[in-house]
Amino acid sequence: MLSSDIEALIFVAIRFLSRRQRVRIVFSPFIFTTRGRKWLDAARRAYYAFVLGKIDIAIVHSRAEVGRYDCVFPRARARFVFVPFGLNINPRAAVLAEAKAQPPHARIVVVSAGKSGRDYGTLFKAVEGLDVETRVVCDFAPAIPPVPPGARVTVLGDCHERAYFDELARSDLVVVPLAVEDISAGQMVLIQSKALGRPTIVTDTPTIRDYVTDGVDALLVPLGEANAMRAAIERLAGDAELRARLGEAAMASYERDYGTRGFMSNLVAAIG
Numbered sequence: 001m002l003s004s005d006i007e008a009l010i011f012v013a014i015r016f017l018s019r020r021q022r023v024r025i026v027f028s029p030f031i032f033t034t035r036g037r038k039w040l041d042a043a044r045r046a047y048y049a050f051v052l053g054k055i056d057i058a059i060v061h062s063r064a065e066v067g068r069y070d071c072v073f074p075r076a077r078a079r080f081v082f083v084p085f086g087l088n089i090n091p092r093a094a095v096l097a098e099a100k101a102q103p104p105h106a107r108i109v110v111v112s113a114g115k116s117g118r119d120y121g122t123l124f125k126a127v128e129g130l131d132v133e134t135r136v137v138c139d140f141a142p143a144i145p146p147v148p149p150g151a152r153v154t155v156l157g158d159c160h161e162r163a164y165f166d167e168l169a170r171s172d173l174v175v176v177p178l179a180v181e182d183i184s185a186g187q188m189v190l191i192q193s194k195a196l197g198r199p200t201i202v203t204d205t206p207t208i209r210d211y212v213t214d215g216v217d218a219l220l221v222p223l224g225e226a227n228a229m230r231a232a233i234e235r236l237a238g239d240a241e242l243r244a245r246l247g248e249a250a251m252a253s254y255e256r257d258y259g260t261r262g263f264m265s266n267l268v269a270a271i272g
Helices: 005-018 038-052 063-072 092-101 120-127 161-170 187-195 226-237 240-258 260-271
Strands: 057-060 079-082 108-113 132-137 153-156 173-176 200-203 219-221
Touching (some): 005 038, 057 063, 057 260, 063 079, 079 260, 092 161, 108 120, 120 132, 173 187, 173 226, 219 226, 226 240, 240 260
Parallel strands (some): 057 079, 108 132, 108 173, 200 219
């Protein structure tokens, strides 16, 4: 199982030279994004069609992407297979213990994170004028739009590993605002939030629906709708019992499906 197209091509060559054609090559994860320039998109599509013509399985992290890539690459030898994203947080127990020992915040703390496919503009509109503190973990400046004067927003550009997990664990709620619908985005932060038992609001996209049940382990809000996101934030901010219920269900979901054991079980089941 390989994580890049270059590695895949190297092992394709090794398989050919060693005449071990029965060895399967798995590319995980596969994400194809467009660049907005026709010539560049055409060149990238041709290149990845070549790669997909040589490997056996391409892992994707949403069911929606299986159908999309079957259409984009109709002649691919590779079989597109959905395997839910999974991860392990090494200091999870220590992070949870330290967060539990912290006193309550003076006001509700909202944490958001990530840089790929994010819609922080909608989040900033949603929290404008609310009595909440919003902390955004993002080290990619172009992803951060101007902050409205009525929003209490702090951008953390150098917050990684343990410091990042501490931010998530000590939050009152997590928001994952997404701007894209056709490729995987936001699943890592969502699952990290689940692992730490945080109540989460996430944009409702086809690639996210495989990971949450609205009202059970997260709240879903429509793409680009700041008023709906604002209403969800106000709802959670004013309901500690709902926050606790969503957080408990999220952690149970992580432990069942998205930790190391769950991910490996899903992977083995998918690729045989």
